[in-house]
Amino acid sequence: MSTAAEMPALPAGDERAALVVQWAQRHGVEVAQRLADAEDFADAVQRRLTPANTTDTYAKAWRVWTRFCTDQDFPEMAPTRGALVAFVVWLLDRGQVSGKGYAPSSASTILAGVVVELRRRGAEVSRDDQAQARATLEAASVELLKAGERRGRGQAAAAEVPDLYRVVRACPDTLAGARDKALILTGFHYASRAQDPTGLLAGDVTLTPRGLVVSVLTGKTKHSVRDAKINYQADPEVCPVEAWKAYRARLAAEAEPRWSEPTAPAFVGVDRHSNVTGGMVPDSVTRA
Template identity: 30%
Template sequence: MSPERANLQASRTSSPKEAKHHAERFEDIGSEADRYVEKSRAPNTRRAQRSDWKDFSSWCAKYARSPLPAAPDTVAYYLADRSQELKTSTLQRRLMSISDAHRTAGFDSPTKSAQVKLVWAGIRRDKGVAQNHKKPTLTKHIREMVEHLPQGLLGVRDRALLLLGFAGAMRRSELVGIDATDVALTDEGLVVTIRKSKTDQVQEGRTLGIPYGEHEGTCPVRAVLAWVDQAAILEGPLFRSVNKHGHVMGTRLSDRTVAEVVKRSLVAAGHTARGYAAHSLRAGLITQAAIAGASDRDIQDQSGHKSLLVMRRYIRDGSLFRQNVAAKVGL
């Protein structure tokens, strides 16, 4: 008997009760599949896509256009209109979100049309595609920042957060995602396990070494150990909130808090916070290592970059004045 005929015969012999059970089970399976689709994207990606889609839907409602499925001219006009206010990089993300929404709903993406491609090419040519990257916090900045931290446990935490984030060239999500059990002390320093990152959504994980610093005040190993000891953290999130009474809470820090700590520390040290964010720690280590002459491979091992091309952007920034020919012509 063929599989198709067997399935047909089984459906005919199923009782109403069994059929209802199978239908309910099928709905449960569908809900589980939807949950896995949601899990396929990082939380920050999901937030960005929701924001993008809200903006596009609102624009479509304003002009009485259908957002899903959207006609190619709707997307083209949306790009032309929003390009007056948004950066090219933001528009590019909006395009990707619109395309993703259509594919998820089973529609062909209007972003593939010639009309949309031509408008997008014109915007890129007119506005340019260069991105405004966050400024790096170099070693000189880090030294000043940790000298002006607040008193008490908050300062102890922020010192550990800044120094570990810098020495590990970590993304903010990686930094706040570390648990106490992900950190192991060795004779050479700390071994930190990064269980999930932006480029490792399936959680293969990676380990990186954090060596002892030359100076006690800026040593990331001593800073982390001091925080763990004084906050009495044995398990759970490594970096946690500290309330206004100086008590350590059980809640994990949000990734936005890292940016707040970076900016607050820069201002306290007498610098402007403009152009700096959580990513400045990661960019800072990469840039400083390039200035010190570290190899691309060694820097990539620490930063966890999958692409050398992306990482070399920071290396180029760090090499602008090293062996610069303009400094050798006698000006």
């Protein structure tokens, strides 16, 4: 039987280390090492499957938390009940870099991200402490509403058909203009968010006798695929199917063949010289 001196190096983190010791005592050191390796593999898979925007949200939340701790001279790894309550009040009062307070919805997202990051780093955040911070946030949000204060951008104005004509007529006669026209018209018909078109490959958009079928990846955390059906429209000027066909024809004529492959991005980035730069990202979709 293996001795304690032969035990493998323990993974980082007190909880994981304690688990490995238990596994070694119950099953032997070799089995404990295999189980530890499986845990590392599971962690790597989770990191790979976590959406980039979620990772960015956690990273931003942690930066806000570190600013708060510096401002209040609190230790980062001591998320006590009082510290969390003070944090949400600080978020609403002056949490932004500009010194302005966050909107309650943004403060809620930041708090959730901070809790995730604290736990990932080994800090204990009890449910009761987190619940009191959230109760404080909700109460403060109500007070803001009573005072007539509205924060955040609010709900975006919905696009209507006359808006589509204005957008289409504003698109220049270029590859980027043809892409933007197809992007806007197809997105209008399946109510796309900025990140939806960025996840599309050319093979996800199928031309049928009735129009297009767009296989859209939906959901922020739990993903699924829905097939959005877009029919031909009576007016070719604002027809998403005709716009898609025109864009793809222009892309095939003006760009390298690889950008027309089924595995290429459905909507490509185009620089001011009409060179394809790769796939679009949510920010570039928003700008378009």
